[in-house]
Amino acid sequence: MPDxxxxxxxxxxxxxxxxxxxxxGSAIGLGNIWRFPYVVGENGGAVFVLIYLGFVFLIGAxxxxxxxxxxxxxxxxxxxxxxxxxxGTLWRFVGLLGVITGVGILSFYGVIAxxxxxxxxxxxxxxxxxxxxxxxxxVFDDFVSNWMLSTGLLAAFLVLTALIVWRGVSRGIELMSxxxxxxxxxxxxxxxxxxxTLSGAREGLEFxxxxxxxxxxxxxxxxxxGQAFFSLSLGMGAMITYGSYIRKREDLVASxxxxxxxxxxxxxxxxxxxxxxxFHAGLDPxxxxxxxxxxxxxxxxxxxxxxxxxxxxxxxxxxAALTSTISLLEVPVSYLIxxxxxxxxxxxxxxxxxxxxxxxxxxxxxxAVGLFSSVPGANVDFLTLMNIVFGNYSLSVGxxxxxxxxxYRWGVAGAAKEIELEGVAFGLRPVWAFLIRFLCPxxxxxxxxxxxxxxxxF
Numbered sequence: 001m002p003d004x005x006x007x008x009x010x011x012x013x014x015x016x017x018x019x020x021x022x023x024x025g026s027a028i029g030l031g032n033i034w035r036f037p038y039v040v041g042e043n044g045g046a047v048f049v050l051i052y053l054g055f056v057f058l059i060g061a062x063x064x065x066x067x068x069x070x071x072x073x074x075x076x077x078x079x080x081x082x083x084x085x086x087x088g089t090l091w092r093f094v095g096l097l098g099v100i101t102g103v104g105i106l107s108f109y110g111v112i113a114x115x116x117x118x119x120x121x122x123x124x125x126x127x128x129x130x131x132x133x134x135x136x137x138x139v140f141d142d143f144v145s146n147w148m149l150s151t152g153l154l155a156a157f158l159v160l161t162a163l164i165v166w167r168g169v170s171r172g173i174e175l176m177s178x179x180x181x182x183x184x185x186x187x188x189x190x191x192x193x194x195x196x197t198l199s200g201a202r203e204g205l206e207f208x209x210x211x212x213x214x215x216x217x218x219x220x221x222x223x224x225x226g227q228a229f230f231s232l233s234l235g236m237g238a239m240i241t242y243g244s245y246i247r248k249r250e251d252l253v254a255s256x257x258x259x260x261x262x263x264x265x266x267x268x269x270x271x272x273x274x275x276x277x278x279f280h281a282g283l284d285p286x287x288x289x290x291x292x293x294x295x296x297x298x299x300x301x302x303x304x305x306x307x308x309x310x311x312x313x314x315x316x317x318x319x320a321a322l323t324s325t326i327s328l329l330e331v332p333v334s335y336l337i338x339x340x341x342x343x344x345x346x347x348x349x350x351x352x353x354x355x356x357x358x359x360x361x362x363x364x365x366x367x368a369v370g371l372f373s374s375v376p377g378a379n380v381d382f383l384t385l386m387n388i389v390f391g392n393y394s395l396s397v398g399x400x401x402x403x404x405x406x407x408y409r410w411g412v413a414g415a416a417k418e419i420e421l422e423g424v425a426f427g428l429r430p431v432w433a434f435l436i437r438f439l440c441p442x443x444x445x446x447x448x449x450x451x452x453x454x455x456x457x458f
Contacts, residue, residue: 016251018175022242028181097398099335103351195274222447242330253424
């Protein structure tokens, strides 16, 4: 695997708007719309939101800025980026960890993304028009236990993702981001407006927006930080890869800030859709991971225009998932193009097939008997195990090592020099230097210790 300069054919963003929308799309995904609301509901509502917002901008944004700077400085994938700054060292394996993490997350994330598309089709066809709350859990269980359906939806979603990535950076990822992201914002705004006008919405808004510090728990802090890292796509090489396509004249500080702002806005809007609707129906906001798939379909069935409302919501989930799967696939594709000198078509084909094979056990997890439905020696299914390994441990370790690398091995001076290219003002440089060297590594280390000692995952 040579360390030669990357080929100029690897791609570049056509515009700053295109990069911001693509990077925001990478960050914005099921973590914002599926995961964020149920985690908020389980952790006391507004008090969790307040802590989450603090972590996004105090820890998430500094790490994102560092990733973007590293990618642009080297114009390489995660492995090549670490090797270029620290040649002949073991740091390149941190980049390889990011590539592996991206593939691992995509393998099970694609299964959940397939469920969202399946629920969209089921809602559009009227399959939930008469569903009641008592039936919803059984319907979901039947849906995910159909291993042929889950596998087919996984394959369909990965093929769609591959077709976009195959077209390249500007003609594929950037072009689709310019189409999908405005659709995402429009659907969110319409659904949020509809939800907050429901009867009983006020109680939902109070739960969501008025902090009650009596609900604060020790686990709230690591959970909020873990949600911030998962939501912003940090620690998996995506932002290094996307940063490698940025032109030197672009303002990285502004770009990182806008991406974090967009990501946070999407998560907050998702809460404005779900919590007023839940309190309107008198449902428990702490309904857990089944909140979207088990609680919302019978709720939509009771609303005027509920089929249209539900169809738009699951279309929204599908679009959000797609913008993230695109970035997850681009990470290993970029690695194979840069380090192995493969063509984009070959890299996309091999990576997609490999990811699909790795994802099959997760698709079988709820519908097959044996190895994949229950991991021997562990009280978890295969999909949950993949989330624990890649979405928790691997993501956290990668984020910790990345912060250490930027703060100490590359150094804040080297990173800041890249950030300040073309005369970009970086007035917050001393603050960023403190955060990336001290607060960020300590905070991520706390997450890892928390996971190891408690066995609680985010």
